[in-house]
Amino acid sequence: MGDPKKHRKKYTTPGHPWQRARIEEEKQLMQEYGFKNKTEIWKMVSFLRDATAQAKKLVTLSGPQADKEKELLLERMRRYGLLSPEAALDAILSISLRDVLERRLQTIVYKKNLANSMKQARQFITHAHICIGDKLVTSPSYLVPLKEEGQINFRARSRLSDPEHPERVASRAVKEKEVKEKIVKKEDKKEKKPEERPKERPKERPKAKKPAKKAAEAKAKKEE
Incomplete structure (x- = not known):
């Protein structure tokens, strides 16, 4: 019969447990997509991370085996509707987590x-x-x-x-x-529709009044 197959984890946990930006993003995703726990998010993150890591590796390689692996990876992404039929290998790097969650x-x-x-x-x-x-x-x-x-x-x-x-x-x-x-x-x-407001006329500045003392002196000079 042989030994029973050991089931491996299908995800990796975050490297740092207390990252504010990541925690806030996970909280929003849980509310938006109705996740039961964060493990389900990490599974999707691991799926996307594995695909992008494989794409980065294959971009630098050439040869029959590399071409075969490239085509298999592209076909896998196209099967899930994550890439268009004409997309190249580097297009995998632009796939977002939300694109995966929509599938x-x-x-x-x-x-x-x-x-x-x-x-x-x-x-x-x-x-x-x-x-x-x-x-x-x-x-x-x-x-x-x-x-x-x-x-x-x-x-x-x-x-x-x-x-x-x-x-x-x-x-x-x-x-x-x-x-x-x-x-x-x-x-x-x-x-x-936005109502047109009548244009307001610019207010006239009041004329500056002369001080009482200067006005009295000017009047006295006129009388002389």
């Missing part, structure tokens, strides 16, 4: 209006309500290839597959309300 199953379920929020999208996935084609996926951090994106839907055996399910009806109502609010805001902006 997570949790994010796409929310963007496809299958859930009201990121947290609800996570709940649907972990409770086995979401499938990709005939494949059941229960990992919110699953990176979705482009060819599988159109196959994401509710599982046939799930109660949420019914369009009239209370959660789905509520989801449609929320989305419709958001669309209406956006339309109303746009119309209000068009109607409200």
